[in-house]
Amino acid sequence: MADTLEQYFELTPQGSALLAKGVQQKRFTRPLQVIRKGQKVSGAYLVTQGQLRVYTYTPHGNEATLYFVRAGETCVLALNCLFNDLLYPAWVEADADTQVALIPGAIYRRLFETETAVQDMTVKALSTLVFRLMDELEQIHSCHLDQRLARFLVHHADSEGKVQMTQQQLAAHLGTTREVIARLMRGFIAEGCVSSGRGVVTVTDAELLATWGKTRA
Amino acid sequence: MADTLEQYFELTPQGSALLAKGVQQKRFTRPLQVIRKGQKVSGAYLVTQGQLRVYTYTPHGNEATLYFVRAGETCVLALNCLFNDLLYPAWVEADADTQVALIPGAIYRRLFETETAVQDMTVKALSTLVFRLMDELEQIHSCHLDQRLARFLVHHADSEGKVQMTQQQLAAHLGTTREVIARLMRGFIAEGCVSSGRGVVTVTDAELLATWGKTRA
DNA sequence: GAACGTGTGTAACTAAAGCTACAGAACCGG
DNA sequence: CCGGTTCTGTAGCTTTAGTTACACACGTTC
Numbered sequence: 378m379a380d381t382l383e384q385y386f387e388l389t390p391q392g393s394a395l396l397a398k399g400v401q402q403k404r405f406t407r408p409l410q411v412i413r414k415g416q417k418v419s420g421a422y423l424v425t426q427g428q429l430r431v432y433t434y435t436p437h438g439n440e441a442t443l444y445f446v447r448a449g450e451t452c453v454l455a456l457n458c459l460f461n462d463l464l465y466p467a468w469v470e471a472d473a474d475t476q477v478a479l480i481p482g483a484i485y486r487r488l489f490e491t492e493t494a495v496q497d498m499t500v501k502a503l504s505t506l507v508f509r510l511m512d513e514l515e516q517i518h519s520c521h522l523d524q525r526l527a528r529f530l531v532h533h534a535d536s537e538g539k540v541q542m543t544q545q546q547l548a549a550h551l552g553t554t555r556e557v558i559a560r561l562m563r564g565f566i567a568e569g570c571v572s573s574g575r576g577v578v579t580v581t582d583a584e585l586l587a588t589w590g591k592t593r594a
Numbered sequence: 595m596a597d598t599l600e601q602y603f604e605l606t607p608q609g610s611a612l613l614a615k616g617v618q619q620k621r622f623t624r625p626l627q628v629i630r631k632g633q634k635v636s637g638a639y640l641v642t643q644g645q646l647r648v649y650t651y652t653p654h655g656n657e658a659t660l661y662f663v664r665a666g667e668t669c670v671l672a673l674n675c676l677f678n679d680l681l682y683p684a685w686v687e688a689d690a691d692t693q694v695a696l697i698p699g700a701i702y703r704r705l706f707e708t709e710t711a712v713q714d715m716t717v718k719a720l721s722t723l724v725f726r727l728m729d730e731l732e733q734i735h736s737c738h739l740d741q742r743l744a745r746f747l748v749h750h751a752d753s754e755g756k757v758q759m760t761q762q763q764l765a766a767h768l769g770t771t772r773e774v775i776a777r778l779m780r781g782f783i784a785e786g787c788v789s790s791g792r793g794v795v796t797v798t799d800a801e802l803l804a805t806w807g808k809t810r811a
Numbered sequence: 812g813a814a815c816g817t818g819t820g821t822a823a824c825t826a827a828a829g830c831t832a833c834a835g836a837a838c839c840g841g
Numbered sequence: 842c843c844g845g846t847t848c849t850g851t852a853g854c855t856t857t858a859g860t861t862a863c864a865c866a867c868g869t870t871c
Contacts, residue, residue, distance in 0.1 A: 575818060
């Protein structure tokens, strides 16, 4: 089991042994809530497969996704809580087919003190999140929803330009409502850079979409 | 000189020597831009007196304050850039009477590897910022400007309830414009929980202000 | 193939925030 | 005490986003 973990950080033999002793594997076969807001955090979450989604709620009950934790990443908020003895400040949901290694807090702290790989990984993870959050904040300050949606679509399109999400889900990611997404989509479709189907949006002109609101007359 | 620094972290003799060799002190007697967006970061900034203000711009040229770096804190963005070789993603301005210790990047990295005090401080600083940013994001999603302003005032009032800022500065902190602040203030003043003067806002009923928008009819 | 659940499309209305423009008060320096 | 500068107060308009309310399309299942 520790094999899957060691592809992510190189440890000294002692560190390895310590890790092997305490780590727990959790597997999710269907979407499931992992952590609730205000819950006490018991350890570091390292995703080995699939992804976790971290989100909060808007005042009207709409979900707003903060970020994803993909394979090879740890949930930084959990790290935060570990180091500062805080309660978890958001909700976390596992996607289908997700596997997570749970490293108990005490063990993680001890690893952090001695293993440079763990130090590096921790700082890198925190740094990355800081930048993502700052970027997000700046965008909210400086872009209208249409630009944010355009950017989101370009960013999340697969190799064929498809984004496999319902409008409801898109709305959740941007902290808005479905109707607004539909309205903005109409604009995109009118310009011919996107087409829409049930549960999927297809980006047909990423170039145009990426510069939405900048090159417009 | 290193004396002022060592009140913030305890180092081993070797660490202390290394630090003393490389650290530079900078003093600002009047507000001054310290870092521009896109600039390369040369080291870690540790504030020993006064404060730094980190901000971006909205698309229409309004400033929006991201956070402050107070005495005893380091600028986390600079740390980030150091560890990830990135360009600085915002602007930084020093207040009047501010003193900053600049620890060159190479030295900071070496200290980080060996000194647990530096590791701790780094992780703590990053963690704190992550929480602040998340909180900020959540508020933008979930509160109207009036609530955010109310909260800001309550938060920044001194022991006498005074907030020594112009409306322009308040606007900058919330990423909005002066006119909007004036409009919201009118609401607060009408309810009698705030009074306004030139360059100062006085909170007279913090209770009411803190619950603004929750207890309103 | 009828009924139901889930997802999309659209229109009209409301609320929030931003923008423009100006009037007047407080402060500062000569 | 006069003129310039900075700050505050107010009004009206525009844009953006959220809300309400429905119609319809697609799929599934019985």
